[in-house]
Amino acid sequence: MKNNVKKVIPKFKNEKEENDFWDSHDSKDFLDWSRAVKMTNPKLKPSLKTISIRLPESVIEELKLLANKRDIPYQSLLKMFLMERVEKELLLISDQG
Numbered sequence: 001m002k003n004n005v006k007k008v009i010p011k012f013k014n015e016k017e018e019n020d021f022w023d024s025h026d027s028k029d030f031l032d033w034s035r036a037v038k039m040t041n042p043k044l045k046p047s048l049k050t051i052s053i054r055l056p057e058s059v060i061e062e063l064k065l066l067a068n069k070r071d072i073p074y075q076s077l078l079k080m081f082l083m084e085r086v087e088k089e090l091l092l093i094s095d096q097g
Helices: 015-023 057-070 074-096
Strands: none
Touching: 057 074
């Protein structure tokens, strides 16, 4: 019979300490995921990380033109394009597996 006793999640001093902890621990040792309820929080904003990417100037100019037609910043349009493609690729992977 499986041991249902779960470990206690420690208190963290900051977000980095919490991230480091979860990078090296499995949440199933602390939480009973069979009792989890799916929730959405539309006001929650994802954590962002700044990256540097080199693109041809012509691509940037074309992005700016497309973004201008949609009346949004070109960096926002680039993020939208990336997210759409990532979601498409993830669906392809899940359909194959």
